[in-house]
Amino acid sequence: MYRHQDLIVKIFLIAACTAVIVYFFPKSDRFKYDYAQGEPWEYETLYAPFSFAILKDKEVLEEEKQQAIEQTPRHFYSKPVNTNELLDRFDESVKSAISDSLYKATSRRYQRVTRSFLQDLYKVGYLEDLQDLKDIHPIVLKRDNELTQLTYGDLILPGELQKNLSAVYASFSNDLQGILTRRLLVLVQPNVFYDKELTDLNIQSEVEKILPTRGLIAQNARIIAQGEIVEGDKLQILNTLNNTYESQTWSDSQYNWKLLGYLVLIGMALTMLMLFIHKYRYEVYNSNKKLLFIYFNLCLFVVLTASVVKIDADFVYIVPVCMLPLIIKAFFDARLGLFSHVIIIFILSFVVPSSGEYLFLQMMAGIVTILSGKEIYKRANLFITVGQIVTVYFISYFAFYAVYQGGVIGWEWSRIIYFVLCGLAMLFVWPLIYVFEKIFNLVSDVSLLELSDTNSKLLKELSNKAPGTFHHSLNVANIAETAANEIGANSMLVRVGALYHDVGKMANPTYFTENQGNGINPHDDLDPEESAQIIIDHIINGVEIAKKSNLPDRIIDFIRTHHGDSLVYYFYKKAKEENPDVDESLFRYPGPRPYSLETAILMIADSVEAASKSLKAPSSVAIDKLVESIINSQMAAGQFLNADITFKQIESIKTVIKKKLASMYHLRIEYPE
Incomplete structure (x- = not known):
């Protein structure tokens, strides 16, 4: 299950x-061909997968819009102006500016000329609000609900008005001509006005009539052949097809x-x-x-x-x-x-x-x-x-x-x-x-590097409370790292695991041989069962200390497995001599057995390094025999069954450890006297 x-x-x-x-x-779908302007088409000849209209180039479309805007007629409307009232005001203004004799002599004539001018002016149309248009630009003038087609140049503009007035009053004296012109320019009113709202609506209508496409590509029509250059119409057709794919709407x-x-x-x-x-x-x-x-x-x-x-x-x-x-x-x-x-x-x-x-x-x-x-x-x-x-x-x-x-x-x-x-x-x-x-909660090489620092808080505490264990851990780390490098395992992981594998011995440091510097062995006063339990407890204590120190689970695994479920053989043998029916489970580590290549390497390195301390006269032969004996006994006990390790790798580890121990004990050939 x-x-x-x-x-x-x-x-x-x-x-x-x-x-x-x-x-x-x-x-949206994606066009499966990649192309660029000016490059040859490197794929097979492309045929239209479906019928589609060719999109106009953005520049062409913008040019057509601009042309439509420029050609659309502008709309104006006309309002009636009371010329009689305007003439009366003009006459009063001139009369106040000239002498009575001059007024009597000229009033009838300038009034007649001015009336004729104003009638012609408002008949054509006077626009005071100038527009940015050419004289030939078409316009539509609405007058009395009638529409008249004109050009912008047909209207009278302020500059043209002043010029016309100068011509109208040319027969008068210079002084009087100036007075008449100035007085009329002040009073004259426009009768034509720009209709922006209607013009904008017409421009929008004309722009909307512009088609974004030109021509039609039929289904199965050839678009481009292999080797042809992507440019001109072919480029625009490909762009259209590409855009069609991107904007394609799919049915359910x-x-x-x-x-x-x-x-x-x-x-x-x-x-x-x-x-x-x-x-x-x-x-x-x-x-x-x-x-x-x-x-x-x-x-x-x-x-x-x-x-x-x-x-x-x-x-x-x-x-x-x-x-x-x-x-x-x-x-x-x-x-x-x-x-x-x-x-x-x-x-x-x-x-x-x-x-x-x-x-x-x-x-x-x-x-x-x-x-x-x-x-x-x-x-x-x-x-x-x-x-x-x-x-x-x-x-x-x-x-x-x-x-x-x-x-x-x-x-x-x-x-x-x-x-x-x-x-x-x-x-x-x-x-x-x-x-x-x-x-x-994973461990990377970056974290392993930080954990390998021997000045870390936990390792410094180990070196102070259990200096012998700390030295043993350093030796095991060196041996295990060398072995891991030899067989392609994670050497940094093995090294860090080795440095922390015995931190549990800090709870009772003097009960372990490497920390008994004064020659006193507290196990002499204990039963084998009690001694074995203290030795076994360094696994449990190590796990607790590691968790309190926030060590990663991957490192704690080395603490759990570095003895597997093997026997505390020394005290088991001692107890068996006293009582042949002693319970073996009391002398067995809780496990689990190593379940990775790295934890298996640590078990081997730890056991061999610890056992090598018992060699009274270390030699190459003695070291070889010790390494073979320990590793073979571990294999016989099935300690590596859960680990992904091969016989070939084990043999390589044996060779590396033998060389490493020989260098640690400074073994040299004996020279003849």
Whole structure:
């Protein structure tokens, strides 16, 4: 029942991640061809998949709109003016400005001339509110509910009015001419006015009549052949087809099929990742927390990239997708990191433009990330990795541009800036790893580096309370780290586990041989059962101390398993001599047995280092015999059955430990006297 429940959890995880990813996918379809103006069409001959109208170029459409605006007639309306009243006011004004004799001599004549002028002026139309129009621009004048087609130049404007008045009064003396002109200009009123509201409505109507398309491409008509240059009409037709795909509205049936296809493809990709983990990383497969961490990161980077594409597809290379394999490698290993990167790149190829170029660039960058130094906790290694990634981006883009354009002139420098920004974003992997450690309670190499500091609070306390145990832990750490390097295990993890594996001895330090410097052994006053219990309790005490010190579970595992479920053999043998029917379970460690390559290495290194202290005259033969005896007895007791360790690796560990112990005891060949 439990197995089925665990399988259901994993299926639910894949289904949930698939749903999240597909939800953030673009709802519109994407044109599957990538092209650029001036480049040859590198695909097969393209035929129209359906009939569609050709969209006009934006510049052409804007030009037609501007032309319609300029050619649309402006509307004006006319109001009647009482010329008799205007003449009376004009006459009174002139009369007050000239002498009575001059008025009597000229009034009849200038009144007749002025009346005739005003009649002609208002018959044509006088506009005082100037408009930015040419004289030939058509206008429509509404007068007494009648519409008259004119040009703007037909109207009398203020400048023309003054000029006409000078001609009308030219027969009068200069002084009188000036008085008449000035007085009339002050009194004359416009009778034509600009109708902006009606004009704007007409302009809008004319603009709306402009068609955004020109011509029609029939279904199965050839659009462009392979090798033809993408320019002119062909470019506009391709742009139209591209826009049609992006704005295409799907029927419910079509959309459901499209959605089903996405769900199947993404689900298959995520299932392949789960099968890979099951086959090659079974310890990860058995941990739902670790699986959640991996799939969460996949969803995170897919959602981030899809969101950026929706905002502006040009920014897609700013998203630090190569951070994913770096994170996975920091917590697990390079092989899982690379496979995860391959899966996410395949998924993202559905949403990014220029998917072929994107696949190649990101694949190369991901491989460089995996091949870079594993120790990303070293600042230099991370900066070198980022530099390599940016360089790969640059070189790959250079090559693609050279292939497509047949040269490198005119390439997009903004793309290089995006690559640099992506590299800078990669530097945030440190704080991101720290956040993931706290959220998912995982351990990365960065945390292991911090824990390996012998000046940490817990290790300093160990060195003060149990100096012999601290020295023993350092020796075990050196041996285990060397063995891990030899067989390809996580050497940093083994080293840290070795440093903390005996912290439980701080509870009763003098009951352990390495801390008995004064030659007094408190076990001499205890029964074998009591002594064995004190020895066994250092496991339980160690776990409690580690939890209080907030050590990660991955390190606490080394404390639990470094003795497995083996016997406290010395006191068991002593008790058996006193009582042959003694209960063996009282002398057995609680376990569990080592269940990883690293915990198995620590068990071997701890047992061998402790036993080597009993060698009175250490020699190469004695060390070889000791190492073989201890490791073989552990194998015979089945201590490594749960650990993913092979006979070949065990033999390699034996060889490394023998050499390490020989160097620790400074063994040299004996020279003849």
